[in-house]
Amino acid sequence: MKEVGIGIIGVGNIGSYLFKEINSIKSEINKNLGFKIKIIGVAVKNPKKKRAIKINKNLFYKNPIELVKNNKVNILFELIGMSDGISKKVVEIALINKKHVITANKALISKHGEYLSKLAEKNNVNLEFEASVGGGIPVLRTIKDGLATNKISKVVGILNGTSNYILTEMEKTRKSFKEVLLKSQKLGLAEANPKFDLDGSDVLSKVKILSSLAFKKQISLKKCLKEGIENIDLKDIEMARNLNLRIKLLGITEIINNSLFERVHTSLVPDDNYIANIDGAMNAVILKGVPVGESVLQGEGAGPGPTSSALMSDLLSILRGNIKYPFGIPNNKRYKIKTYNEDLYENSLYLRLEVNDKPGVLSDLTKILAKYKISIQRLIQIPDKKNKKATIVIITHKCLEKNSISCINNLNKNKNVLKNPVLIRLFA
């Protein structure tokens, strides 16, 4: 029986659940795999904070570094979640001290994954981060193992439960973004500061991790198209409904002409499409590969249960002595890829403009569109006679990203355009 000591840094919702989960199934793991698992300690900022579980106070470490360096700790769970600072530090120290690391931290991995994975390989320990993408869906392991030899060309995902919940709830209850956000926060589905969930940052981190695994390439740190759901209004959701479309925040990564095109933005998806019907806090990932064809993985994308499931799968993988390369293949075999010039991206657009309803306005706006070679497929005008205003919704034919951004900027300057135009890309 080999003793395995575990340290946990950060005991919030996830950490508490994991602590309970490890204790509840360690005897089964011990029996099946011949180990003696023990939680050596947990590092927390405030040991006196009320927690859902009881933790023996002898286990508390105020100084996380002390816990990491404890000789009895073989495997470290990092559950603080910062992209830098103490999160990066404890992972670094653990790897250098030849301890396996398991983390749910997408911010850390998407930013420092290259450096940390080299460190892990050099020290011949695992760095596992299944829980960083897709909650309980074992999507990283599926790419690394289950679809290992496939040539994957595209990955599309609903990767943020909070924003997907808000969009679904707005449609269902016909309540405003603000009202639904407040409700989500009360239910614990959105954080007190939900910025990164709503502005696409969280999804982008996940996309960067997915890309590097799916395409066997280094993590790109280049800036790329990133938009969130903060500007989506109930009007847009209802308009989409009338057009048999649904608004989804998608993370998309693909290889176009040997270049990497990563992006996060809201998309209008036909309502008979699979991905249009992933509701609430669910996540889904669609992978296109050869020879496997199209594969879909769907499951609960967040919360302590699904996250623990992913963290525990990493633990099992380490205990079984499975592959040690954090990104599936050795770091020196992972190539650098050039970035696709997103100006060249062609797409149909949904534009919503709030304007003054007076003669000549529509003509001015369509002139601006024409200037940027954006041709109109459909135009819907909804008057608000009382206020002498109107809502104009335009669905365009395919146009260049570069042009659509310039066009929006130009529209924004027009004195009869009363608010920032809303732009949603049509799913293709």
Add this chain to the structure above:
Amino acid sequence: MKEVGIGIIGVGNIGSYLFKEINSIKSEINKNLGFKIKIIGVAVKNPKKKRAIKINKNLFYKNPIELVKNNKVNILFELIGMSDGISKKVVEIALINKKHVITANKALISKHGEYLSKLAEKNNVNLEFEASVGGGIPVLRTIKDGLATNKISKVVGILNGTSNYILTEMEKTRKSFKEVLLKSQKLGLAEANPKFDLDGSDVLSKVKILSSLAFKKQISLKKCLKEGIENIDLKDIEMARNLNLRIKLLGITEIINNSLFERVHTSLVPDDNYIANIDGAMNAVILKGVPVGESVLQGEGAGPGPTSSALMSDLLSILRGNIKYPFGIPNNKRYKIKTYNEDLYENSLYLRLEVNDKPGVLSDLTKILAKYKISIQRLIQIPDKKNKKATIVIITHKCLEKNSISCINNLNKNKNVLKNPVLIRLFA
């Protein structure tokens, strides 16, 4: 660079594709993992048969045993597909001679998986069979690794592409079972002898493999509820449509009161349910587990490409030195489970009866139902006045499996019932 010799037994559609696939990506695997992969030989019945690929005739072995025993062969692919006979023999000999085995053979694994996995463990080699269930969907690996520590309570799947294609095609084209079957055979989607695909046997083999992995228990060889799609008529498909339901052949396995309940039968699924919309030759598996919640995996269920993807994932797993237990945990830790008494299974039924249209018939039939405590939720009678016949469709409230089987037998004896009644269970 470690040399790895590969032998392939059986070079039909799958074997040919795999042969090509190994040769096309071996240099990448060699580069990434430091191996020197080589196909040592292929065993075929008829070396002169026309194949989609060219194989150097020096590679052909007429005697598969000779290939298996070749000292240079380290990993054997068994792609013949019989539950016994030469398939079993080559796998046995390979394992005894300490060679890893990869197979797509669900018939073999579901029947002899216990014996063969013990043999593999004893000889410290891998026995891998990802391709035996769900085609390209890495569902076995997901259960063994990605969801390793979850307590899975139920697995539901569309696991046979041929029958799902036929049901979808019947609905789409409004053609008869026979016509669609013929078309499927022409397209290569159904075999010349499609018996095991259509009568539920193929699905049952897969269910038995899924059960043993999901519930960490031994494979059950007990007889269980197994029905196929041979009796489904276009009438049923259209009737289902009118009721906003769709007919699917499902493989279901679950634990009820610590007993194992495995079954294969057609089910009427509400058309807004995810599983109702898995069309054509696609496969899908839904897993319910704690703490992960509900997970869905979907992908192409058959064909050389997806099957090769699964076979290659097994090859990679072996090359990486991943876990050796064929069923995820050591054989001596996999428990024996009692079988659920399926007589006690309660379900709503769809019954279609073809009857003589004359006074008293309906009253006779409903009396028989009442005798077996089957109460009617809905009854639809469609007269065929010209022939003095009628079709009666009955949706029942929940009733005991034991009673419904006796009831069907009794109805069958009634002289006014003209054909075997059709029974489809409602999805619950």
